[in-house]
Amino acid sequence: MVLIHEGGFPTGDYNECPGISGPIVDIVKRFDRAVDVVVSGHTHRAYVCNIDGRLVAFTGDLFCAGGKLYQLHAVEYTYGSMEGVLFTLQSVQALHKRRPDLCLPLHGEPITEVAGIFGLTNKRLGNRTSSDTG
Numbered sequence: 001m002v003l004i005h006e007g008g009f010p011t012g013d014y015n016e017c018p019g020i021s022g023p024i025v026d027i028v029k030r031f032d033r034a035v036d037v038v039v040s041g042h043t044h045r046a047y048v049c050n051i052d053g054r055l056v057a058f059t060g061d062l063f064c065a066g067g068k069l070y071q072l073h074a075v076e077y078t079y080g081s082m083e084g085v086l087f088t089l090q091s092v093q094a095l096h097k098r099r100p101d102l103c104l105p106l107h108g109e110p111i112t113e114v115a116g117i118f119g120l121t122n123k124r125l126g127n128r129t130s131s132d133t134g
Contacts, residue, residue, distance in 0.1 A: 001037040003104060008040065010047040017049035028052055039104045048098050062091055064108040067120025075125075085125050092121050 008022035024040050028051045031038070037055050048055065061070040069075065075084035095103075096118040103111040111117055 001039065001102075002031065002035050003039045006040055008047070008049070008051075010049055017047055020047070020049045020051060025051055028054055048095065060106045062088065062095065062105065063103075063117060063121040064105050065111055065117075067117050067122075067124055069121075069124070070105070070107045089122065089125050092118055092125070 004024070004027065006022075006024050006027060008020045008024040010017045011019040011021075024038075028038055031054070035054065038051070064070050069088075075088045077084040077087070100114060103114050103117065105111065
């Protein structure tokens with residue numbers, strides 16, 4: 001596994017990755033074949049893509065340990081709206097479907113016990129949307 005501060009520009013939505021471009025593509029292709037997972041950074045969108053047979057993931061500020069958000073304002077796309085929270089929920093659910101063994105958030109310590117992190121994050125975000133819309 002390699003952790004690198006370089007990102008890419010994926011196509012498709014958060015639940016898919018039909019293609020990706022940017023410096024990360026050529027960098028990954030130069031890695032030794034022993035590297036099977038690359039956690040990339042320096043992008044403005046979370047993604048999990050396959051590049052040259054390797055799983056490349058960037059989760060950014062999607063969540064931190066304990067299912068917490070690094071900064072609440074990072075999910076506020078427009079003042080007072082919940083669309084960013086809903087997009088974040090979709091991203092958490094899409095990543096959960098991939099069943100990672102390790103999560104490396106942009107801020108905070110690596111998350112090695114990921115089994116409950118998705119439920120905690122979903123609950124916290126769901127509570128946020130419920131309290132603000134009802």
